[in-house]
Amino acid sequence: MNIDSLKSDEQAILSLRSLYSRYGYLQYKMSKFEEYDLYVRNKDFLVSDNIITFTDTDGKLMALKPDVTLSIIKNTKDMPGCVHKVYYNENVYRVSKGTNSYKEIMQTGLECMGDIDDYCIYEMLMLASRSLDTISSDYVLDISHLDIVSAVIDSMEVSDKARRELLLCIGEKNIHGISDICQREAADAAELKKLVSTYGSPEKVIPMLESIECVKNSAALSSLKKITNLLSENGFGDKIRIDFSVINHMGYYNGFVFKGFINGVSSGILSGGQYDRLMHKMGRSSGAIGFAVYLDMLERLTKAEDAYDVDAVILYDDSSDLKALNDAVRLFTIDGRSVTVQKQVPEKIKYRQLLRLNERGVEIIENNA
Amino acid sequence: MKTMLNIALPKGRLGEKVYGMFEKAGFECPSIKENNRKLIFENPQKGVRYFWVKPSDVAIYVEHGAADIGIAGKDILLEYSPDVYELLDLDIGKCRMAVAAKHGFRDSTQKTLRVATKFTNITKDYYAKQGRDIDIIHLNGSIELAPILGLSDVIVDIVETGTTLKENNLEVIETIVPISARLIANKSGFKFKNDKIEELVCELSKQTEGKQ
Numbered sequence: 015m016n017i018d019s020l021k022s023d024e025q026a027i028l029s030l031r032s033l034y035s036r037y038g039y040l041q042y043k044m045s046k047f048e049e050y051d052l053y054v055r056n057k058d059f060l061v062s063d064n065i066i067t068f069t070d071t072d073g074k075l076m077a078l079k080p081d082v083t084l085s086i087i088k089n090t091k092d093m094p095g096c097v098h099k100v101y102y103n104e105n106v107y108r109v110s111k112g113t114n115s116y117k118e119i120m121q122t123g124l125e126c127m128g129d130i131d132d133y134c135i136y137e138m139l140m141l142a143s144r145s146l147d148t149i150s151s152d153y154v155l156d157i158s159h160l161d162i163v164s165a166v167i168d169s170m171e172v173s174d175k176a177r178r179e180l181l182l183c184i185g186e187k188n189i190h191g192i193s194d195i196c197q198r199e200a201a202d203a204a205e206l207k208k209l210v211s212t213y214g215s216p217e218k219v220i221p222m223l224e225s226i227e228c229v230k231n232s233a234a235l236s237s238l239k240k241i242t243n244l245l246s247e248n249g250f251g252d253k254i255r256i257d258f259s260v261i262n263h264m265g266y267y268n269g270f271v272f273k274g275f276i277n278g279v280s281s282g283i284l285s286g287g288q289y290d291r292l293m294h295k296m297g298r299s300s301g302a303i304g305f306a307v308y309l310d311m312l313e314r315l316t317k318a319e320d321a322y323d324v325d326a327v328i329l330y331d332d333s334s335d336l337k338a339l340n341d342a343v344r345l346f347t348i349d350g351r352s353v354t355v356q357k358q359v360p361e362k363i364k365y366r367q368l369l370r371l372n373e374r375g376v377e378i379i380e381n382n383a
Numbered sequence: 384m385k386t387m388l389n390i391a392l393p394k395g396r397l398g399e400k401v402y403g404m405f406e407k408a409g410f411e412c413p414s415i416k417e418n419n420r421k422l423i424f425e426n427p428q429k430g431v432r433y434f435w436v437k438p439s440d441v442a443i444y445v446e447h448g449a450a451d452i453g454i455a456g457k458d459i460l461l462e463y464s465p466d467v468y469e470l471l472d473l474d475i476g477k478c479r480m481a482v483a484a485k486h487g488f489r490d491s492t493q494k495t496l497r498v499a500t501k502f503t504n505i506t507k508d509y510y511a512k513q514g515r516d517i518d519i520i521h522l523n524g525s526i527e528l529a530p531i532l533g534l535s536d537v538i539v540d541i542v543e544t545g546t547t548l549k550e551n552n553l554e555v556i557e558t559i560v561p562i563s564a565r566l567i568a569n570k571s572g573f574k575f576k577n578d579k580i581e582e583l584v585c586e587l588s589k590q591t592e593g594k595q
Binding site (some may be wrong): 152154156186187188189190191213214255259275276277279280281282 | 446447448466467468469470471472569570571572574575577
């Protein structure tokens with residue numbers, strides 16, 4: 015099969031599947047529907063609370079999946095001492111912000127559930143980097159650690175309302191907003207401002223973290239150092255950035271969270287993190303880490319677009335000889351060119367060559383390239 | 384080829400003032416001052432490309448990555464919540480989002496408050512926090528007319544000096560939030576044109592610090 019003839023998202027799926035299976039992740043195939051109840055209980059985990067629902071034949075309220083992770087957790091048992099590694103490639107149904115209507119989105123992702131240790135986290139971040147690299151070598155993986163962000167906010171002793179507002183400002187890199195909130199709360203903003211405004215390679219950011227009192231001796235920092243070091247040693251050093259503006263929902267996520275960007279795509283195309291809190295909410299005692307790649311965004315990656323729909327249009331009529339027509343078509347398809355056989359030129363079609371089959375053979379009527 | 388930083392400026396006086404700040408920060412583009420009908424202005428030496436857009440559209444250009452950075456009022460950011468970074472308060476274009484009503488208006492909590500506004504989301508959010516039941520009448524302009532004609536009880540709108548209100552026998556009854564112009568950046572653009580954006584933020588913040 016000629017891989018170049020595939021669309022960029024189809025190519026990505028093929029490469030990602032082979033990447034994930036090489037690291038022992040098993041494909042997790044699931045049905046399109048799930049009981050609505052699962053999503054109601056974990057509404058905040060979802061990107062949007064708009065869900066397509068319908069009543070099943072037995073009267074149960076069902077939903078078209080807006081998310082895959084919840085279904086995987088639901089079907090996973092705790093296995094002490096082990097990790098359960100799966101990948102998926104599924105369609106999810108979400109409301110698109112622009113049109114405010116439902117959209118089918120192709121999503122590929124990885125989940126690793128069980129006794130998560132530094133190796134599992136490293137492997138996940140490494141696979142996130144390699145997933146991005148599969149799509150384009152011009153990528154950046156932003157890594158944050160929510161325990162560090164929490165520690166700094168905790169040390170400021172602010173109200174719950176201010177905490178929520180601060181988290182919003184952190185996500186926007188809104189330093190002036192942080193100053194305003196801290197002024198109102200009579201809290202010291204210096205360390206949080208330092209945390210949010212320092213962005214870049216681990217070599218640049220880690221010394222800053224070591225200067226923050228409540229962070230410098232934390233387990234989170236030591237694990238961040240260990241993992242980013244290993245990533246750098248394995249050739250991902252110039253692609254990873256530590257950026258504390260990556261804030262996932264703290265009610266579900268903890269520890270490492272990350273987001274991947276590709277030059278030319280206007281928003282993040284990979285998003286993931288550790289979600290032990292979600293596991294605990296769903297009655298599991300083990301931890302988990304995973305990420306999803308939003309393949310619908312890849313359409314925006316501008317590859318040289320084909321100027322033509324088809325290489326050739328061959329016109330024939332009712333009197334044309336079938337064998338001659340077939341021979342004419344084979345002339346093109348045999349060396350990989352595309353051809354459409356028509357009685358009339360279809361509207362709006364862009365072709366390189368227009369040909370007509372008549373009793374003398376195939377005649378070129380128009381040549382565009 | 385040098386990478387170009389795409390900058391969306393809001394059309395009008397505010398945009399011109401902002402361009403002045405960018406020029407001072409070393410990101411000048413002389414062709415922008417030529418009096419013509421061009422839409423895009425480039426200075427390849429400095430690696431900048433400016434374009435004028437409707438102020439309320441700046442955030443859209445930036446969120447979708449057509450512009451790497453732009454200048455938008457906090458009102459627009461609050462109303463549309465675009466997924467962008469808000470890097471700097473430029474401390475210009477200052478005004479406030481406020482609730483205004485006819486002079487001497489008595490707010491009766493017995494009935495649903497009718498609010499006319501262009502800023503539906505800000506209004507909804509503000510009154511939801513107070514647990515107040517409201518009806519929103521969405522208007523696209525001349526908001527001040529609504530309470531005068533009895534279309535609404537109050538309005539939520541931007542108030543700069545308050546002159547228009549005063550001349551129409553209206554007054555501010557509550558301030559919702561102070562507004563000013565903000566430097567916003569596309570999240571992806573910020574990663575790939577980081578050095579240039581950081582340099583710009585640094586230079587601009589020197590100018591705003593002097594003022595604050």
